[in-house]
Amino acid sequence: MTDKIDLSSLISAKPIVVVEFDAEGRVRDRFGGFLTSRFLADSSIFDQCDFMFGVADTMSVGEELRLEGVHYQDDHASYILDVKVRCHSLRQFTMLIEDQTDLYQIINQVGQQRNEADIYHHRLARQNEQLTLLKQAAESASRERTEFLAKVSHEIRTPLNALLGFARMLDDTGLNRKQQRHLDHIHTAGGALSGLLNDLLDLSKMESGKYHIEAAPIVLSEVIENAAMLCKSKADEKALNLEWHTDPNIPGRLLGDSLRISQVILNLLTNAIKFTDEGTVTLRADCGDLSPVSVAVHFSVVDTGRGIPHEQQSQIFERFSQTQLADSTELGGVGLGLAIVRQLVEAMGGEISVKSEPGNGAQFDVLLPLKRLAETEDDTAERQNLAQNAKVDQRAATANSLADYNILIAEDSALNQQYVREILSPLGANLYIVESGRAAIQGLMSEPVDLILMDVHMPEMNGDEAIKKIRSDLLFPLRDIPIIVFTGKASESEQAALLDLGANQTLAKPYSPKVLLDAIARHKEKSVVERLMIDRLESDDISQDMIAIFKSEVPTYLRDLLIALFNQQEKQFVFHAHKMQSAMWVMELMDFYELLARLENEPLEFSERLEICGELCQGVEKLLSPDTEGND
Amino acid sequence: MQKKILLVGDFGVGKSSLVERYVNDRFSEEYKSTIGVVIQKKSVEIDGEMLNLLIWDVAGSREIAEVPESYYLGCSGILYIFDLSRPETWAGLRQRLATVCGKSKIEQGSNRLMVIANKSDLCDENNLKHVLSEVEVQVDVVTSAKSSLNVDEAFMELSRRILAG
Structure with missing residues (x-):
């Protein structure tokens, strides 16, 4: 009874009620806060305490327990209660009930928001996981598609190369008009197929991110002129005027990717010629905003063709847009070119736009920011010279004789062998044809070779492995012979890998005779130029001409000496050793002279000769190295 | 009863x-x-015998240990519910059930602790198979409160097991 009084005084102003009940939950007495709380005095909670069912059975005398947040609903309202129960005896309990409805409603709102946020967070995380999986699957599919395209391209390009090559040769065999017309169809269809292959490969490379924009020194006037020259024959075929102009205010020393810029210009020019039936196609490169470090070059290709309908101008840079055009069937093409052009321009940080009035031609504008290299006083003159030289080189490349030029061709396809043979033999080149990388290496040690043309895929030893061995295992100068690699896939990463291995240049199949001859001419000239540029041997007593001749000739002498050694051709070996002695004596290189004298005069074993030749090769290499100081 | x-x-x-x-x-x-x-x-009749169920719907909690032990006092059976559409609700289920058993004094492995996979309406057949294969323990009943699927059956089955036990 004392407890009752104490509790009553404590709870008088609070929503608390104290109930006594027995183990079955029947209420024995009640008093307290229900008078001031929202509880009704006759609430059924005090008639039967369901929430105590089972609970009371587990309690021992004197034990207390707390039940929080018990929901209770009667006919009038619902409550959330905190209940504190004390066991007085097996059949007597005191229950302190506190109405916490308001508090729990606040907690509930916060909790609900937290739970909803939690569920949302988990759903978001799961969606992210699913998106990641989908992204990975899409990337994997894209990779597979790119690889598939590369493989198919290789398989198609190799025979296409032979087909187009032989078709070109047929041009010069005196065909009648009908045959010539059929041959023209082969050229056109083959060219279209080749173009489509290139476009598909470019697109797949862009999608897979396997292309990069280079920043190398370029001469823009050259890029413009070369692109225009490549399109001139197509313009001539349609009796169109093709004009091109480079603004002389454009700085001469720029950094850019000449290959990509050419690709953009060629694509726009080809399109312009395709959609123009009469009149002029004009290519311009004008100088835009100029700063000490950069210049905005404004390229424009303007034609007098049929123009582009207004409604199609906004979609013209989308993929396959050309298939939507009415005359696409007539003119061919699937509309990948301009999509590629836009991607390239944007990748170089530029913008492209088109304006056209149907029936009045079209104008494509490309604004390209290019970095400037430091200017020199001679830039303008140099620029003009370079442009002039480029023209001369181009003519020289086609007209150049390859007489006495020794070319090793490593190619297992009989068709491609014949194609190369028919291009190079009439120019007087000495050809040595092998069918594997291994045979190419053996050939280098048995034949005088000035240049190697190497296919990548060959039996026994692939081209890439052969290049690696040549560059790492052979002696100077054999290991420095220029190598041009034919590649069918032409993917940038593969080209880069081949160049890293030591190839000097890659040529994608199919290639035209002109492209091949230009490449050969470049390496033929380059080797001479490089030698002339070496100024290591300058001396007061020896004339510059003599030095130039020495630098030019001594690697060849050395090569011939090695070949004679490997072929065990005694007479030739002694002859070349003697010949080199004279050169060394004239140049006052007496150490080398002594070594050569031993080779000529002493009865040495093969291994001894090899050792001396090795010493000689290393010495000459060091002598010709631009890094070497002083004169031996 | x-x-x-x-x-x-x-x-x-x-x-x-x-x-x-x-x-x-x-x-x-x-x-x-x-x-x-x-x-x-809820009053139910099981094999001719009337049973009054007092159903304690306990606030959900990520950590099952947060459920006050006093709630479990005197309980005869438990339905452990998870959501078929939310993997986090069945992750580590074996451990969670062990905690429930510890608090409720129901023996581990007892059939009076039933595992219910709810919200089958959010799960197609393939997903359902996948989820059931991922859950660490045997699921007793798949339910949907929305469509009523197996709801009565779950409570009745637990009632039967309680009476049998």
């Missing part, structure tokens, strides 16, 4: 919806989180 049963599980798995469907045959899309415990009653 009167028996106390508990529904426990993560928040938002549909415990209150199952009780509401079972007791009042109602369902609401609106989510209301439960604070504390809501006690409802």
Whole structure:
């Protein structure tokens, strides 16, 4: 009874009620806060305490327990209660009930928001996981598609190369008009197929991110002129005027990717010629905003063709847009070119736009920011010279004789062998044809070779492995012979890998005779130029001409000496050793002279000769190295 | 005869919806989180015997250890509920069930602790197979409070097991 009084005084102003009940939950007495709380005095909670069912059975005398947040609903309202129960005896309990409805409603709102946020967070995380999986699957599919395209391209390009090559040769065999017309169809269809292959490969490379924009020194006037020259024959075929102009205010020393810029210009020019039936196609490169470090070059290709309908101008840079055009069937093409052009321009940080009035031609504008290299006083003159030289080189490349030029061709396809043979033999080149990388290496040690043309895929030893061995295992100068690699896939990463291995240049199949001859001419000239540029041997007593001749000739002498050694051709070996002695004596290189004298005069074993030749090769290499100081 | 049963599980798995469907045959899309415990009653007849169920719908909690031990006092059976559409509600289920057993004094492996996979309406057949194969323990009943699928059956089965035990 004392407890009752104490509790009553404590709870008088609070929503608390104290109930006594027995183990079955029947209420024995009640008093307290229900008078001031929202509880009704006759609430059924005090008639039967369901929430105590089972609970009371587990309690021992004197034990207390707390039940929080018990929901209770009667006919009038619902409550959330905190209940504190004390066991007085097996059949007597005191229950302190506190109405916490308001508090729990606040907690509930916060909790609900937290739970909803939690569920949302988990759903978001799961969606992210699913998106990641989908992204990975899409990337994997894209990779597979790119690889598939590369493989198919290789398989198609190799025979296409032979087909187009032989078709070109047929041009010069005196065909009648009908045959010539059929041959023209082969050229056109083959060219279209080749173009489509290139476009598909470019697109797949862009999608897979396997292309990069280079920043190398370029001469823009050259890029413009070369692109225009490549399109001139197509313009001539349609009796169109093709004009091109480079603004002389454009700085001469720029950094850019000449290959990509050419690709953009060629694509726009080809399109312009395709959609123009009469009149002029004009290519311009004008100088835009100029700063000490950069210049905005404004390229424009303007034609007098049929123009582009207004409604199609906004979609013209989308993929396959050309298939939507009415005359696409007539003119061919699937509309990948301009999509590629836009991607390239944007990748170089530029913008492209088109304006056209149907029936009045079209104008494509490309604004390209290019970095400037430091200017020199001679830039303008140099620029003009370079442009002039480029023209001369181009003519020289086609007209150049390859007489006495020794070319090793490593190619297992009989068709491609014949194609190369028919291009190079009439120019007087000495050809040595092998069918594997291994045979190419053996050939280098048995034949005088000035240049190697190497296919990548060959039996026994692939081209890439052969290049690696040549560059790492052979002696100077054999290991420095220029190598041009034919590649069918032409993917940038593969080209880069081949160049890293030591190839000097890659040529994608199919290639035209002109492209091949230009490449050969470049390496033929380059080797001479490089030698002339070496100024290591300058001396007061020896004339510059003599030095130039020495630098030019001594690697060849050395090569011939090695070949004679490997072929065990005694007479030739002694002859070349003697010949080199004279050169060394004239140049006052007496150490080398002594070594050569031993080779000529002493009865040495093969291994001894090899050792001396090795010493000689290393010495000459060091002598010709631009890094070497002083004169031996 | 009167028996106390508990529904426990993560928040938002549909415990209150199952009780509401079972007791009042109602369902609401609106989510209301439960604070504390809501006690409802339902009388069922099992093999001719009347059973008054006191159903304790306990507030959901990520950590099952957070459920006050006093709630479990005197309970005869438990329905552990998880949401088929939320993997986090069945992750580590074996450990969670062990905690429930520890608090409720129901022996581990007892058939009076039933595992219910709820919200089958959010799961197609393939997904359902996948989820059931991923869950660490044997699922006793697949339910949907929304469609009423197996709701009565779950409570009845637990009642039968309680009476049999």
